Each structure stands twice: as structure tokens, then as C-alpha cells.
Amino acid sequence: MRAPSLNPVSQMKFPGQRKSKHYFPVDRRDPMIQPLASPEGQPPYVVGIDQTLVDIEAHVDDAFLARYGLSKGHSLLVSDDTAEAIYQAILAGQLVESEFAGGTVANTLHNYSVLSDSRSILLGVMSEQIGVGSYAYRYLCSTSSRVDLNHLQPVQGPIGRCFTFVTQDGDRSFGISPGAMNRLSHQYIPESVINGAAALVISAYLVRGEEGDTMKASAMKAVSLAKAAGVPVVLTLGTRHVIEADPAWWQAFIAEYVTVLAMNEEEGAVLTGQQDPLAAAAKALEWADLVLCTAGPLGLFMAGYTDEAFKRETSHPLLPGCIPEFNRFEFSRPMRRTDCQAPLAVFSHISPYMGGPHKIKNTNGAGDGALSAVLHDMAANCFHRTSVPNSAKHVAPFLSYSSFAQLCKYANRVSYEVLCQSSPRLSRGLPEREDSLEEAYWER
Numbered sequence: 001m002r003a004p005s006l007n008p009v010s011q012m013k014f015p016g017q018r019k020s021k022h023y024f025p026v027d028r029r030d031p032m033i034q035p036l037a038s039p040e041g042q043p044p045y046v047v048g049i050d051q052t053l054v055d056i057e058a059h060v061d062d063a064f065l066a067r068y069g070l071s072k073g074h075s076l077l078v079s080d081d082t083a084e085a086i087y088q089a090i091l092a093g094q095l096v097e098s099e100f101a102g103g104t105v106a107n108t109l110h111n112y113s114v115l116s117d118s119r120s121i122l123l124g125v126m127s128e129q130i131g132v133g134s135y136a137y138r139y140l141c142s143t144s145s146r147v148d149l150n151h152l153q154p155v156q157g158p159i160g161r162c163f164t165f166v167t168q169d170g171d172r173s174f175g176i177s178p179g180a181m182n183r184l185s186h187q188y189i190p191e192s193v194i195n196g197a198a199a200l201v202i203s204a205y206l207v208r209g210e211e212g213d214t215m216k217a218s219a220m221k222a223v224s225l226a227k228a229a230g231v232p233v234v235l236t237l238g239t240r241h242v243i244e245a246d247p248a249w250w251q252a253f254i255a256e257y258v259t260v261l262a263m264n265e266e267e268g269a270v271l272t273g274q275q276d277p278l279a280a281a282a283k284a285l286e287w288a289d290l291v292l293c294t295a296g297p298l299g300l301f302m303a304g305y306t307d308e309a310f311k312r313e314t315s316h317p318l319l320p321g322c323i324p325e326f327n328r329f330e331f332s333r334p335m336r337r338t339d340c341q342a343p344l345a346v347f348s349h350i351s352p353y354m355g356g357p358h359k360i361k362n363t364n365g366a367g368d369g370a371l372s373a374v375l376h377d378m379a380a381n382c383f384h385r386t387s388v389p390n391s392a393k394h395v396a397p398f399l400s401y402s403s404f405a406q407l408c409k410y411a412n413r414v415s416y417e418v419l420c421q422s423s424p425r426l427s428r429g430l431p432e433r434e435d436s437l438e439e440a441y442w443e444r
């Protein structure tokens, strides 16, 4: 097992220059501003709850998916018998490409920690007895040492398995064999950990359990604590099937608890009834404060609120869409609707970075990557607020350090990196400076 504590980190890596203009002015200090935090001050952390599982990746054809009742592009639970049959089939065909820690929230935390070089905390279960080479062992081996696993709940039995099937078009479909992944007890949701976080990340998958599973109740405890403490709750929708089972329940849940909603256009369509990702993001603003809607080869959209008093007009070309010139105020920074005296809805969009990688082998985790970038920017804002509280950046309670437009750029860049590394978990962060960026892309 790992050492109980992590290396002390008193700094946090900031999102960095994603454009030549200062994305974060790390080397330009305003002499009038005194940083107040002591050098020992701890940077913020992000906490998340996930179903602990390992992705077992295999490349198969559509007929294979049909044979085992899987749904293309989605995540379905499979019975123990089906899991065993699948496992034998992929072993016999020597189809296993990799076995790697997965889980949509855990991927997001891992990537957050890689990008920020900073701490995140994962809540979930972990097998009490771990043999070398077991799934639990692989899980621990492929999680960043910046992800704090000290609060995991020990359980009897295996963690979950996520058969990750990549088809020829690069799309991914999941079959989940849950093991003990849904047994998280509310006693392993520490109030102090939730209350001190820059954000709490959960996924819609957490409610998908069987009779007797405790995960949903534990997640509900966490969101209630976060709400009471004013900690932003970040919900990622995970897969269409979970939402379409009861969209009205999700709408009410989001309205009650969620600050930041992340979804792809399919999930957005079942939640809101709007096929168009921009329209879906706009509709979701009825319930959430900030929305990230990824749309595969179309890039991604963000929607949110800013106060009329702080709106900033873009210098980019105005874009057409179901909301004409929707990006007009994309240089504004997001705020909670209730923090705005006169809330103004703001939208932004970006096309895939460099048009997307030359060849995409696997799109698994591209959306999780985008969300980890948004979390990094939100946590950087918390860090800056405690370090330089009298900065003009904090005249209002903004949710992120950067504007909608910059958030889109950063999220999109991280998705591209996930696609290039062909893995939902980044093994390295982004370059400090993107020398090629200006000429190659932003200045185009």
C-alpha cells in the first residue's frame, strides 16, 4: 500500500499560457498587491466520489457488442455471467489492449492532479486485500500520486471492472461488472473533506445501483454537505441511459444541488429535449449555473451567467447559431446566477484544437479531460483568491479564474491531449508554453 501522506505541496501550477497573451499572469506581479497567504498555505484541492473500477480495454467489432447486449457509445451494467463470458471471449481472442484505472470522476481527478500538479481527494471503495497484479493493484499503480487515496473505504471483494470496447470508428462502449464498487458507506464521506474543497465532483453513474447498494445515499450526503458549505457541486452526466430513465428527477436534482454541469450532446439531448448542443446548454441554465457541453468533432460549448456589471464583450467574430451572436460576451467570467444582481446568460464555443488529432484511435475520456481543465481553472481561482484577496480579479465571487472563452480553449486543448495520448488518463500534462500554438492555431 502507499505511504499514508503525500508530498507536501504548497504551490499549485496555474493553467498556464494557452495563448501568448497572459492566460495567467504568473510573471507579472502588481506591486500594489501583497500576497497574503503564507508560503506554507495549502493550495485548494478538489474532492470527488467515484465507483472504483478498472477499464479493461479491448478492440472489437459491432457484432461483438450486439452479441453481449451492449449499446454502442454507452455504459451498461452486465451480470456476473455475462461479465465472465465477455472476459473469456476477450482472453481467448487475445483482444485485451490494456487494463488501467478508470471511472469518469476518478479520471477527471487524476487529470486535474496531472494538470495542476496539485492534490485531489478520491472517495470510494478499495479492496482490503490486494494481491500483486490484481485489479485493485493495477488501479493504485495507474493513479497519480497527487490523488489522495487515504479516505477510501476498505471493502471485502473486488473493485469494479469496466469492459471498454473500442470499435473501428474509435467510439467506446462500456459493460460494467460492479463488484463492490457501489458499497461506499456514508461514514466514508468526511464532512471536513467536503467542506474544505474547491469543488465536489460526482457523476450520474453514482445513482445506478442495485437493491442494498449504498453509493447513492453516500453521494446524496456529500452533495447536501457541499451545498450547506457553499462548495460548488460539479456533476458529469456519464451516459445517456442513466438520464433518460428519469430526466425530470435529474432536472430537479441539478436545480437543487448542482453548480457546474458537464455533459456531451447526447446526454444534453435527453436531459433537456434539445438536440442542438448550444440549445441544450442554454436550456440546462434553467437548473445549473455553468454548463460544459462537449460535442465530439463539433468541439465544445460553455454556457453560464455573469452579472451585467461585469460583462465583457468578445473581440472574436460573432458566431451564428440557434442563439444569434451567442458568443458576444464570452470574455466575461462565470458567476453563480444567485450571485448576480442582473444575471446575463453567456455562451461560448470552440472547434476542436487543430481540427483534432490526425488519427483518433480512441475517444474514451475526451469529455472527462475537458472537465478536468475547467476544475483546474476553478481551483486556481480559489487559490488566487486566498493568496491575493485584494486583487481586482475578486471584486465579485467569480467561479473561475478565466473567461468563458479561455475556459473553452483550455478544456479543448486538454481533450486533444487525451485523444493524442489515446488514454482517458493523461500520463503527462501540457507543455508549459505552447510554442507552436500562436502560429499554428490561435492566430489563424
Ligand SMILES: Nc1ncnc2c1ncn2[C@@H]1O[C@H](COP(=O)(O)OP(=O)(O)OP(=O)(O)O)[C@@H](O)[C@H]1O
Pocket: 238, 263, 264, 265, 294, 295, 296, 297, 298, 299, 300, 351, 352, 353, 355, 356, 357, 360, 363, 364, 365, 366, 367, 368, 369, 370, 412, 415, 416, 419
Ligand atoms: N472526432 C473528433 N475530432 C476532433 N475532436 C474531437 C473528436 N471527438 C472528440 N473531440 C474533442 O474532444 C472533446 C470531447 O469529446 P466528446 O464530446 O466525444 O466527449 P465525451 O463523449 O463526453 O467523452 P467521454 O464520455 O469518453 O469522456 C470535444 O469537445 C473535442 O474537443
Ligand SMILES: O=c1[nH]cnc2c1ncn2[C@@H]1O[C@H](CO)[C@@H](O)[C@H]1O
Pocket: 050, 051, 053, 054, 055, 075, 101, 102, 103, 104, 105, 107, 162, 174, 176, 203, 205, 364, 365, 368, 424
Ligand atoms: O458506471 C460507471 N461508473 C463510473 N465510471 C464509468 C462507468 N461506466 C463507464 N465509466 C468510465 O467512463 C470513463 C470515460 O468517460 C471510462 O474510463 C470508464 O471507466
